[in-house]
Amino acid sequence: xxxxxxxxxxxxxxxxxxxxxxxxxxxxxxxxxxxxxxxxxxxxxxxxxxxxxxxxxxxxxxxxxxxxxxxxxxxxxxxxxxxxxxxxxxxxxxxxxxxxxxxxxxxxxxxxxxxxxxxxxxxxxxxxxxxxxxxxxxxxxxxxxxxxxxxxxxxxxxxxxxxxxxxxxxxxxxxxxxxxxxxxxxxxxxxxxxxxxxxxxxxxxxxxxxxxxxxxxxxxxxxxxxxxxxxxxxxxxxxxxxxxxxxxxxxxxxxxxxxxxxxxxxxx
Numbered sequence: 001x002x003x004x005x006x007x008x009x010x011x012x013x014x015x016x017x018x019x020x021x022x023x024x025x026x027x028x029x030x031x032x033x034x035x036x037x038x039x040x041x042x043x044x045x046x047x048x049x050x051x052x053x054x055x056x057x058x059x060x061x062x063x064x065x066x067x068x069x070x071x072x073x074x075x076x077x078x079x080x081x082x083x084x085x086x087x088x089x090x091x092x093x094x095x096x097x098x099x100x101x102x103x104x105x106x107x108x109x110x111x112x113x114x115x116x117x118x119x120x121x122x123x124x125x126x127x128x129x130x131x132x133x134x135x136x137x138x139x140x141x142x143x144x145x146x147x148x149x150x151x152x153x154x155x156x157x158x159x160x161x162x163x164x165x166x167x168x169x170x171x172x173x174x175x176x177x178x179x180x181x182x183x184x185x186x187x188x189x190x191x192x193x194x195x196x197x198x199x200x201x202x203x204x205x206x207x208x209x210x211x212x213x214x215x216x217x218x219x220x221x222x223x224x225x226x227x228x229x230x231x232x233x234x235x236x237x238x239x240x241x242x243x244x245x246x247x248x249x250x251x252x253x254x255x256x257x258x259x260x261x262x263x264x265x266x267x268x
Contacts (some may be wrong), residue, residue: 129245164206
């Protein structure tokens, strides 16, 4: 077969494959993200009240935590040197032996689907339990039925191990069905890393520095397994002790400890 005949046959084959939808020369659309909300912490003082509120109290928060979360107290939550600082301190506050802060965006920023990136440096030491996570913005919100996504959890007795998880009625730690995974970030207390969540109607992906290590897919079996179509809000906190964070005890000579956040960015 001469070159001209080969070219004709090849062209016909490509045409037939394109007609059948097997081959396409049209590039797939590239997903682009638009920044819809952020805090770069390029200011000084208390966290921006137009973006952040406080969960305050010392009732254990369902986990027998030992801290009292204060409100608008710069010893526990402040912006300095371009970073948000959430600081846990060993000090008496009402009936608690420690203070800290828990910042939330609920009612000020709530989202359905998208991508969240938080660049942070974590505390270290037995008893520390920092978290970057989301809850459903329903009111009232029922846990775990309405959904929780843990973008980052780190417990001080397991230094360098970063945990990503989801909680819902069907899958949660209280009934030993929790969906979770772990990645090692040895320098998480020395260097800043980007902790990320990407979620859609079909899946949840959790990453560190862009590397996805945990995936959870919508199995389309009902709300018990996928409440993650709800709008959600972001929480940043540093707990002391608790059912998980205090499992191996609490060091007495490490306080204060801080989680520092360089930025929070939300894309859709």
